[in-house]
Amino acid sequence: MVQQVAGARRVPLNRDRVLHAAVALADRVGIESLSMRTLAQELGVVPMALYKHVANKEELLDGMVDVIVGEIDPPETGTAWKCAIRQRILSARRAMLRHPWASRVIESRPHPTLVVFDYLNSVVGMFRAGGFSIDLTHHVMHALGSRVWGFTQEVFPGPPPPADPQQQAAVFEELARRYPYIAEIALGEAHDNGSVVGQGCDDQFEFEFALDLLLDGFERLHQQGWTSAHPS
CATH class of the missing domain: 1.10.10.60 (Homeodomain-like)
Known part of the structure; x- marks a missing residue:
């Protein structure tokens, strides 16, 4: 029993x-x-x-990526293309923040799954529904790169500073001596460790700052009727 x-x-x-x-x-x-x-x-x-x-570990990882992509909020109907894409990408970022390992797994996948294709197709579709030409949409997707998944590669990769204050001060002093311009950037602004996607990636403000620059630029090119044949 x-x-x-x-x-x-x-x-x-x-x-x-x-x-x-x-x-x-x-x-x-x-x-x-x-x-x-x-x-x-x-x-x-x-x-x-x-x-x-x-079937194996690789198929397991593919399926795990599908689970993460499934957490990305669907596009809202009736929303202007720029707002809709911004919401979609920031939802992807929240998924990456919940699963800090996911960005590395996504980058490691040799072939997109059907779920991944569905997500990319929806993003492309939002640009096309916004009136973007095939030509411009092709190039804006390249410009977005991994940002479409909610993460980017850090421009200043490196290990975290030592925990000991004296050692940390010595490291920063040496950095400022050898690389003064990098030190100005690295030490000039505080970064929020709580919003990091994976080790060494940018924080939330930096992500949204760059995303908004890109979307504004895409909008301007669209309004100008930009084509790759006549980029000027």
């Missing part, structure tokens, strides 16, 4: 449960510690049980 009750309460294993458990595990222990074995332990099954739902 006890075994029957336990069996009745067991949640059946399926692909969706496997993928969501993998995302939760990566959030907790880091993507480097995620393996088929650790995921099986998390789910209380033997590793072979996972292969009924994902």
Whole structure:
């Protein structure tokens, strides 16, 4: 009787449960510690049980990306193209902030999944619905780059400064001596560590600042009837 009750309460294993458990595990222990074995332990099954739902680790990672992309809010109907795209990309950024490992996994995927294509297609579609030509839309998507996923590459990569105040002061002094202009930028403004996407990436203000510059520029080019054949 006890075994029957336990069996009745067991949640059946399926692909969706496997993928969501993998995302939760990566959030907790880091993507480097995620393996088929650790995921099986998390789910209380033997590793072979996972292969009924994902063929291998690469398919697992593809599916995890799909879960993250599924968290991005859909575009709001009846909203002007610039506002709609801004909302969509900032929603993508919130997803990246919830899962700091996701940007690295997205960059590592050799082939987009159908879910990824659906997301990109929707962003392209918002530009096209806003009246953008195919030519201009092609180039603005290149300009957005990884920003369309809510993250960017930090222009000043490097390890965090030492925790010890004296060592930190020495590091900053040496930085200012050797690279005065970089020091002006690095030390001139405080950055919010709480809004970082992954290690070394920009904070929320910097992200929105650049995104708004791009969107304003796209709007100006659209209004001017810009084409790559006649960029002037």
